[in-house]
Structure formats: structure tokens, C-alpha cells
Amino acid sequence: MIHAERSFWESELYDRTYDLIIVGAGLTGQSIAHFYKKAHPDERVMVIDRGFFPIGASTRNAGFACFGSVTEHMADMKIEEESRIIERIRRRFNGLQLLRETLGDENIGYREPGAYEVFTDKKVYTEALEHLDICNRWLNEAAGADQVYQATEHNGFPAISIEHEGCLHPGKMMRTLYEKNLKLGVEFRWQTQVKKIEETQAVLILENGIELKAERLAIATNSFTSKLLSSVDIKPGRGFVFVTKPIKDLKWNGTYHYDAGYYYFRGAGEDRLLLGGARSLDIDVETTTDFGTNEKIKNHLISFADDVLKLPKGWEIEIEWSGIMGFTPTKSPILKRISDKTALVAGLSGMGVALGMQLGKEASELVVE
Ligand SMILES: Cc1cc2nc3c(=O)[nH]c(=O)nc-3n(C[C@H](O)[C@H](O)[C@H](O)COP(=O)(O)OP(=O)(O)OC[C@H]3O[C@@H](n4cnc5c(N)ncnc54)[C@H](O)[C@@H]3O)c2cc1C
Incomplete structure (x- = not known):
């Protein structure tokens, strides 16, 4: 670590209180930055990440632009009440629309080549078919979409087709968002690990000993959150x-x-x-x-x-x-203020391609409320 006192120039230009600092440069963190900076163009916004590029899930996922298969919804029914599941489907569906509108289908390699849930077990298939109506009702309620799930056959397997599901290129998605954020004037600090968060004061202590102050903080560290905030159950x-x-x-x-x-x-x-x-x-x-x-x-x-x-x-x-x-224990993500100055959005529970931008946008509003 380099130990040096601040110069006059550093103090004036570099060592300033930011309006908003976001920890985590994944899809969620960069979406917070994007929508916040659009709403407050004159404010200073900085995103910090411990990686040379984001190294959580956003650049390492499978690129499904999806809102759930029938057996996934059936598993969710066992751990969560219906209204919360419908709300999550709504966020996923809307999140995908927002992502596509904000970044552009061509820029993220979005396509809909046909989506299916396939089955090898007759009993599981029969049970899934018994849940088609309820799942179609949920999709209708959440997104206004009709007959999303339908019984069919695919490549010789009993299957359920899924209307409106697509896929994308996660690398292109993150690169496009990063480039848009740079154009908006969002600052980035890569290879900068946050060691401690003082959420009430909105102060970050970095691994290298540097202390950063902000008017507001947003924490978007997803699976790594409990290392910084031990009381969070992710x-x-x-x-x-x-x-x-x-x-x-x-x-x-x-x-x-x-x-x-x-x-x-x-x-x-x-x-x-x-x-x-x-x-x-x-x-x-x-x-x-x-x-x-x-x-x-x-x-x-x-x-x-x-x-x-x-x-x-x-x-x-x-x-x-x-x-x-x-x-999270129920798979519903956490989006809340943890102090007057700090918002937390994490625990996207394997659904973040769909949820990340939507939650990021909601967090960009929550942090100023
Ligand atoms: C193998 C795999 C496949 C998946 N497939 C899909 C899919 O097909 N469809 C789908 O919807 N979802 C999928 N997901 C889930 C989705 O990728 C995530 O939910 C989403 O990317 C989460 O985004 P995020 O920005 O919240 O978190 P992340 O992308 O994990 O970003 C968190 C960031 O915080 C940074 N960070 C953490 N701690 C610190 C610290 N102390 N200091 C500084 N920086 C820190 C990390 O470096 C990281 O870049 C998949 C995930 C995985 C792992």
C-alpha cells in the first residue's frame, strides 16, 4: 500500500464527497448509477468494484432472459405466498422490457429462439400440466400475457413451451451499459475492494485504507453482501x-x-x-x-x-x-434502506438478468426518498 499525504490538487479534485457511491458494478449496481445519473445529471456518481471488471454473476451467467418455468413456480409455491410470487414475476417481466428498451436488442444480442421446459419423468410432467392454468393466470395477472405456458413435445420429449422467453449475450449487455454510463459521466474505480461500510454516515473504508465519503450510498454486492453486512441473510x-x-x-x-x-x-x-x-x-x-x-x-x-x-x-x-x-430464504430480492443515507439491493436469487435493471432503477429512486 502506498502511504502519502494529500496534495492541494488531490484534495480539491479527487478527495471530495460524492453525491452517490455504489458498491458493486454488476447489472444492479450499474443500473442504479444509470438511472440516478439520468435523473441527476449534475451530481457526482461513482461505482466501485473489487474486480478488474465486474466479477460477480452479471458477466458469468447463462444469459436466459426468463421469468420462470412451470416447475420453478411450483417449487416457489412451497416457500412463498402467491402474491409475492406474482409480484416477482411482474418485476422479472418488466425488468426484461426495461433492459431491452434501455440497451437495445441488437446491442445485447437479444433473441427469442423458442423456449421449453423438458421432462424425462412422466409423473413430474403430469403434475406440471396440472399447474399450467395457475401459472398462466399468474403471468396474465403479472404481465397481461395470455397462454404463456402450453403443453407440447420437443425433440421427442414431453415439454411445456414458454412464450416471450428469450436469451441474450451477458458480456454485450454489461459492456453496453458500461459505455452508456461512461457517456453519462458516471465514474468507476475498478480493483477497489470495500472492507467496511459505515452506513449511517455513508462512509466506505477500502481494503487499501482509503476512506470515501458520500451523501448517499447504494450497496449492490449481491452474493458477497454478508461479508460487508453480517446481519443480511443472503x-x-x-x-x-x-x-x-x-x-x-x-x-x-x-x-x-x-x-x-x-x-x-x-x-x-x-x-x-x-x-x-x-x-x-x-x-x-x-x-x-x-x-x-x-x-x-x-x-x-x-x-x-x-x-x-x-x-x-x-x-x-x-x-x-x-x-x-x-x-435470500424465499428467493425474493432485498430492496430497502438500511439507514437514512444507504440503500441495499441484493439477493437476486439466480434471476438477475431479468431483475437487475428493474431493481437498480427502483433503488436509484429509493436512495433519494
Ligand atoms: C452461473 C450463473 C448462471 C446464471 N444464469 C442466469 C440466467 O440465465 N438468467 C438470469 O436471470 N440470471 C442468471 N444468473 C443470475 C444473475 O447473473 C445474477 O442474479 C445477477 O447478475 C446479479 O447481478 P448483481 O449486479 O446484483 O450482482 P453481481 O453481478 O454479482 O455483482 C456484484 C458485484 O459486487 C462486487 N463486489 C462484491 N463485494 C465487493 C466489495 N467488498 N468491494 C467491491 N466490490 C464488491 C463484485 O465484484 C461484483 O462485480 C446466473 C448466475 C450465475 C452465477
């Missing part, structure tokens, strides 16, 4: 994903869900398949903020690709990675 959940090398005549070019959303796969362009999930196989080990590959899960997904998806012999993984999600 559990990390590591997700594993791989993308294959091009596969000739790949038949899985849409977006797919399996087993309550625990497995997901999609065409990733150029005849490549992206496959991820299966965290449920080793849930305790995967409750971690450490990046890395769990060989048990990786081998299981390889078998799933061979035995269930029947990828042609000789297919290969091109690249694999992990990312960390943040789960």
Missing part, C-alpha cells in the same frame, strides 16, 4: 456452466429448463450448446463464494449431455466457468 450459491465446441446439426438451439430450473441449456450461437446448473447435486459444497469447478457436478452435466440430450459422440467442452449467485 447465502451464496455457486453455479457452473460450460459451452461446447461447435456441434454439427445441433438440435438444441432454443432455451431450455429442466428440474425446477436447476438445469438449464441453450444454443449459444455457431452450433454451440451452453449447459449449466445441477447445483442441487452438492448443495452444501456449492454454498460458497469461492469460484471453482466441482468435478462431481461437471461429470454429471457431461453425462446429462450424453444420456439425456444425446449430443453426438465426440462433442467437446470449449470453455467452462463458475459464477456466484446470492439467495
Whole structure:
């Protein structure tokens, strides 16, 4: 660490109280910055992240622009009341519209190649079909969309088609938002780890000892939040994903869900398949903020690709990675003020592509209320 007293010039220009500092440069944090700066163009807004680029989930996810499969909603019914589930679907649906309008479909590689939940177990399928009506009603109530879920068959599997679901390129999404924020005049500090937050005073103490003051703070650190605010109940959940090398005549070019959303796969362009999930196989080990590959899960997904998806012999993984999600006990995200000067938005529970911008916009308003 470099120890040096402040120069006159540093004190005047650099060492100033910001109007708003946001911790976390993922989709949520950068969306707070975006909408706040648009509403308050003359104010100084800074986003801080510990990574060289954002290294949470926003650049490491699977790029599903989705609002839930039928078995995912069925699992949610067991832990949350109906009105909260409908509210979350509304936020996801609206969030996707907002994301597309704000960034532009072409800039984020948005497309709708056809979406399905596929089944291998007859009993689970029958149970899911029994829930079609309620799920369609929820989508109608939340988003005004009709008959979103319909029984069908896909690639020889019993399936439920999902209208309006799409996919995007998370890297392009984050790059576009970053460029828009730079144009608006948002400042960024990369590789800057926050060690401590004094939320009442709106003061941040950085790992390098520097203290930053702001009029207001917003904390958007998702799965890493409990490290900074120990009373916040968000559990990390590591997700594993791989993308294959091009596969000739790949038949899985849409977006797919399996087993309550625990497995997901999609065409990733150029005849490549992206496959991820299966965290449920080793849930305790995967409750971690450490990046890395769990060989048990990786081998299981390889078998799933061979035995269930029947990828042609000789297919290969091109690249694999992990990312960390943040789960609240009910999967509903946290959006609240934790002091007069500080707002917290975190715990997007694996749904942040859809929720991140919407929650960021709501947080940009909450922080000034
Ligand atoms: C493998 C995987 C697949 C997923 N697939 C999908 C999907 O297909 N569709 C979907 O909707 N969602 C998906 N998600 C979830 C989605 O990516 C997240 O919900 C969303 O990106 C969360 O965004 P965020 O900005 O809130 O958090 P993050 O993107 O995690 O950002 C938090 C940021 O805070 C920074 N930070 C943390 N602590 C500190 C600190 N002390 N000091 C400074 N900076 C700090 C981190 O570096 C990070 O950049 C997936 C997630 C994973 C991991």
C-alpha cells in the first residue's frame, strides 16, 4: 500500500464527497448509477468494484432472459405466498422490457429462439400440466400475457413451451451499459475492494485504507453482501456452466429448463450448446463464494449431455466457468434502506438478468426518498 499525504490538487479534485457511491458494478449496481445519473445529471456518481471488471454473476451467467418455468413456480409455491410470487414475476417481466428498451436488442444480442421446459419423468410432467392454468393466470395477472405456458413435445420429449422467453449475450449487455454510463459521466474505480461500510454516515473504508465519503450510498454486492453486512441473510450459491465446441446439426438451439430450473441449456450461437446448473447435486459444497469447478457436478452435466440430450459422440467442452449467485430464504430480492443515507439491493436469487435493471432503477429512486 502506498502511504502519502494529500496534495492541494488531490484534495480539491479527487478527495471530495460524492453525491452517490455504489458498491458493486454488476447489472444492479450499474443500473442504479444509470438511472440516478439520468435523473441527476449534475451530481457526482461513482461505482466501485473489487474486480478488474465486474466479477460477480452479471458477466458469468447463462444469459436466459426468463421469468420462470412451470416447475420453478411450483417449487416457489412451497416457500412463498402467491402474491409475492406474482409480484416477482411482474418485476422479472418488466425488468426484461426495461433492459431491452434501455440497451437495445441488437446491442445485447437479444433473441427469442423458442423456449421449453423438458421432462424425462412422466409423473413430474403430469403434475406440471396440472399447474399450467395457475401459472398462466399468474403471468396474465403479472404481465397481461395470455397462454404463456402450453403443453407440447420437443425433440421427442414431453415439454411445456414458454412464450416471450428469450436469451441474450451477458458480456454485450454489461459492456453496453458500461459505455452508456461512461457517456453519462458516471465514474468507476475498478480493483477497489470495500472492507467496511459505515452506513449511517455513508462512509466506505477500502481494503487499501482509503476512506470515501458520500451523501448517499447504494450497496449492490449481491452474493458477497454478508461479508460487508453480517446481519443480511443472503447465502451464496455457486453455479457452473460450460459451452461446447461447435456441434454439427445441433438440435438444441432454443432455451431450455429442466428440474425446477436447476438445469438449464441453450444454443449459444455457431452450433454451440451452453449447459449449466445441477447445483442441487452438492448443495452444501456449492454454498460458497469461492469460484471453482466441482468435478462431481461437471461429470454429471457431461453425462446429462450424453444420456439425456444425446449430443453426438465426440462433442467437446470449449470453455467452462463458475459464477456466484446470492439467495435470500424465499428467493425474493432485498430492496430497502438500511439507514437514512444507504440503500441495499441484493439477493437476486439466480434471476438477475431479468431483475437487475428493474431493481437498480427502483433503488436509484429509493436512495433519494
Ligand atoms: C452461473 C450463473 C448462471 C446464471 N444464469 C442466469 C440466467 O440465465 N438468467 C438470469 O436471470 N440470471 C442468471 N444468473 C443470475 C444473475 O447473473 C445474477 O442474479 C445477477 O447478475 C446479479 O447481478 P448483481 O449486479 O446484483 O450482482 P453481481 O453481478 O454479482 O455483482 C456484484 C458485484 O459486487 C462486487 N463486489 C462484491 N463485494 C465487493 C466489495 N467488498 N468491494 C467491491 N466490490 C464488491 C463484485 O465484484 C461484483 O462485480 C446466473 C448466475 C450465475 C452465477
